[in-house]
Amino acid sequence: MLKIWGRANSSNVAKVMWAVAELGLAHQRIDIGGPFGGTHDPAYLRLNPTGRIPTIEDGDFVLWESNAIVRYLAARSGRDDLWPAALQARADADRWMDWASTSLAEAIDGLRKAYRQPVETRDEPAIQAALANAVAVVGIVDHVLQHAPFIVGTGLTVGDIALGPLLHRWVLVPLDKPHLAGVMGWYERMSHRPGFAAITDHVK
Ligand SMILES: N[C@@H](CCC(=O)N[C@@H](CS)C(=O)NCC(=O)O)C(=O)O
Structure with missing residues (x-):
């Protein structure tokens, strides 16, 4: 299942959550960052060396940077209306x-x-x-x-x-x-x- 790392009140995580909802994707979101901490734990830094949120794991594929994640998820779902094909x-x-x-x-x-x-x-x-x-x-x-x-x-x-x-x-x-x-x-x-x-x- 698609894993999304990041607290829900982050504006950058929120973009990913809106995209996931529009796409109807099954996912698991893990609270990290802000008061939850954890973004500088070695295990998280191995996923995202910037120590920022959001990060996604899609099987073995790891991606950070919210805009890139939103585009990736739209393309992964074949939604060339959301990320226009033209x-x-x-x-x-x-x-x-x-x-x-x-x-x-x-x-x-x-x-x-x-x-x-x-x-x-x-x-x-x-x-x-x-x-x-x-x-x-x-x-x-x-x-x-x-x-x-x-x-x-x-x-x-x-x-x-x-x-x-x-x-x-x-x-x-x-x-x-x-x-x-x-x-x-x-x-x-x-x-x-x-x-x-x-x-x-x-x-x-
Ligand atoms: N350009 C990055 C910015 C990521 C970023 O700065 N995220 C903030 C939250 S909006 C963050 O990680 N703050 C530290 C924290 O929440 O612990 C992106 O769009 O993903």
């Missing part, structure tokens, strides 16, 4: 995966670091700067999603899956933020998918 649609979806892991993750993580401080060390100008940056970055996806139901084409792709946990964190940000109609419409539509709804129960 070259340009595939490149488009891949691009959103890369962008999510770099620009979007950086903006959301920066914002979370700024506001999740004890009251006495909260730096309000820094929070507002991080918020303005995040609004600009999330605004890039919002612009696309104002005119399209999914980030690429007319169906769910690995691009949406990579964006999902981070846009969920954006929605949870408890600050006075502008209403981004494209992102909020997408979020509402995704929430009807059991695989996405399940990850939002864990990722906070």
Whole structure:
């Protein structure tokens, strides 16, 4: 059975869990990382020398890096709708995966670091700067999603899956933020998918 190493509240593990749900794959997830520890145990480092999560074991095959895992699982299931077969649609979806892991993750993580401080060390100008940056970055996806139901084409792709946990964190940000109609419409539509709804129960 497919083994998935990583705690459920990790945004990168959540991508894999959403993919597994969409694909209907039997799996076993093992809590590791964060408060569970274990990511620097020699046995885990033999699977994943970065000491990060997620990692999967598919028989003898081991893979780490969440985006690569999501693409592998889609291809393994022959789902060329999820990881599009058409070259340009595939490149488009891949691009959103890369962008999510770099620009979007950086903006959301920066914002979370700024506001999740004890009251006495909260730096309000820094929070507002991080918020303005995040609004600009999330605004890039919002612009696309104002005119399209999914980030690429007319169906769910690995691009949406990579964006999902981070846009969920954006929605949870408890600050006075502008209403981004494209992102909020997408979020509402995704929430009807059991695989996405399940990850939002864990990722906070
Ligand atoms: N680029 C990697 C990043 C992996 C990563 O940084 N994972 C975080 C959790 S989201 C981690 O391992 N944190 C340490 C921990 O949970 O102990 C991927 O996409 O898989």
